[in-house]
Amino acid sequence: MASHRRPKQPSRTRVTVLTTAAAAAVALSANAANAAPSEKLGKDEVKAKVDKLYEQAEQATEKYNGAKEKQQKLQKEISTIQDSVARGQEELNKLRDGLGSLATAQYRSGGIDASVQLLLSSNPDDYLDKASTLDQLSSQQVDALKKIQDKQRELAQERAEATEKLKDLSATRTELGNKKKEVQSKLAEAQKLLNSLTAKEKAQLAEEQQRASRSSTERVDLGDTPPGSGFAQAAFSAAQTRLGSPYVYGATGPSSFDCSGLTSWAYAQAGVSIPRTSEAQSQIGTRIYNQSDLKVGDLVFFFNDLHHVGLYAGHGQILHAPRTGTVVRYESMTTIGGPFMFGVRV
Secondary structure, eight states: OOOOOOOOOOOHHHHHHHHHHHHHHHHHHHHHHHHHHHHSOOHHHHHHHHHHHHHHHHHHHHHHHHHHHHHHHHHHHHHHHHHHHHHHHHHHHHHHHHHHHHHHHHHHTTOOOHHHHHHHOSOHHHHHTOHHHHTTSOHHHHHHHHHHHHHHHHHHHHHHHHHHHHHHHHHHHHHHHHHHHHHHHHHHHHHHHHHTSOHHHHHHHHHHHHHHHHHHSSOOOOTTOOBSOHHHHHHHHHHHTTTTOBBOTTOBSSSOBOHHHHHHHHHHHTTOOOOSSHHHHTTSSEEEOOGGGOOBTOEEEESTTOOEEEEEEETTEEEEOOSTTOBSEEEEGGGSSSOEEEEEEO
16 A cells, blocks of 8 residues: 655755745845946946056066166176185185195294294184284294285175175065066056956957057157257167067067166167166256256156156157057157156256
């Protein structure tokens, strides 16, 4: 005979949990649907945010450039000190070998006297302080021993200097790595925002950028604006040959540049060595605060922290490497995005 059992009813607790979960899911879906339109940024909003991120990336780039320049300088200084220490050690060894020869000669003649023991001591400073011992030495022996002392002190000082510079180099490398990560983080964040745009919006932004680059890489009419100097004119002419080259952070040419990379490269072509970073470049030459006094080839600085630099092109225009996603081009000083601080005539 078949069994007719009633189906087991879900417990009150289980029903409550399922009902609550279902309600929560519906609420989340509704909220997501309602929030989606407000979270979606328009093309112009994305562009504004991306431009700000690129500006922050350029700030970090100049700090990165400074740390990299310091690293290279420290490496050269350390190498020079280490070479000097190596040469000094060879000289010290020769001086000690000379004393060893003297000791051998005295031993063969009947033993090593107190004066030679002094010369061979590993710590001659202790003995030189004793005038009674010095009386036992000839002037030639005293001179030889003092040479060893001087060389020992010189080597100790150079080794201590090298140790401090190695510590500084380690800290600089850490700073360099941090700044590189900061730049990459800003660029990645900007790219993420750009990826949120529709294909049509991306195409529109790309067209705007290409149009701006095409129109601003044509040679400008300098009119009667004179060059700052023969070097400035040569630097500006060199920079003009790089029109259309892409901006790449940390790049110093000849095929890609960041802002201070372009200016330092341009002046190098004119035979003038200027510092690598925009902040350091602002410390050279003669400052010009009135825009109307600027001449072609003068360095021009923007933003309160001076993180952007270009070359004055005349008629309120500059020739510069603007930021990631752009190329070397002319641009009005009024559209840089930050205030003009001053110019520098090299």
